[in-house]
Amino acid sequence: MNKKSCTGYCQTSPDIHSKVLAQDGGPKPYPLTVYFDGDCPICRREIDLMKIFNRKNHLKFIDFAASSYLPEEHGLSPCDLGQVIHARWADGTLITGIEVFREMWEAIGLRRLARLARRPTINKILGRAYDWFARNRLRLTGRA
Numbered sequence: 001m002n003k004k005s006c007t008g009y010c011q012t013s014p015d016i017h018s019k020v021l022a023q024d025g026g027p028k029p030y031p032l033t034v035y036f037d038g039d040c041p042i043c044r045r046e047i048d049l050m051k052i053f054n055r056k057n058h059l060k061f062i063d064f065a066a067s068s069y070l071p072e073e074h075g076l077s078p079c080d081l082g083q084v085i086h087a088r089w090a091d092g093t094l095i096t097g098i099e100v101f102r103e104m105w106e107a108i109g110l111r112r113l114a115r116l117a118r119r120p121t122i123n124k125i126l127g128r129a130y131d132w133f134a135r136n137r138l139r140l141t142g143r144a
Contacts, residue, residue, distance in 0.1 A: 029091040030058040032103055035074070035081045038063035040141055043085075050104055058107035084134045098123070098130045 034050070037043045047061055063069065064081045071077045076086060087100040095103060098117070106114040117126055138144035 028058075028103075028107075029089040029093070030107070031060045031090055032058060032087050032107055033060040033062060033089075034085070034087045034100060034104065035062050035064050035076065036085065037065050037082055039065040039143070040137060042137065042141060050108060053108035055109075056107070059104060084131075097134075098126050101126075101130070 034047070036047045050059060051061065062074070064074075064076070064078045069078065074088075080086075084096050085100045086094060086096050087103065088094050102114045102117045105111075105117070116122060133140070
């Protein structure tokens with residue numbers, strides 16, 4: 001996504017903070033729709049891997065950098081989506097950041113990894129690492 005595609009969309013969307021669902025073991029409201037930057041080679045590689053293991057079709061993917069992406073249809077601007085990874089449950093609940101990865105891992109059958117990533121110390125490390133990546137991904141991929 002180039003900076004031009006953010007024009008007119010750089011406002012903070014309401015309720016973009018992460019929420020954890022179904023911690024009690026209840027059913028997840030699949031599908032989980034994951035918004036990704038198809039212009040980011042690292043992001044694209046991660047999503048391509050998720051697609052390979054998405055055998056139960058619990059995950060849907062939307063490239064917000066694509067010319068076909070319509071912010072008004074999703075209520076999420078490309079500029080906001082470009083700040084940190086977002087996903088939306090079928091019930092409309094939005095999650096962001098490292099929680100998106102944990103939920104993707106769980107959806108493709110990596111439940112142990114997802115549970116491990118929720119342990120406080122590991123959660124803190126992963127959160128900091130992802131936050132750093134999110135702040136620097138454009139520079140790291142030569143797009144800044």
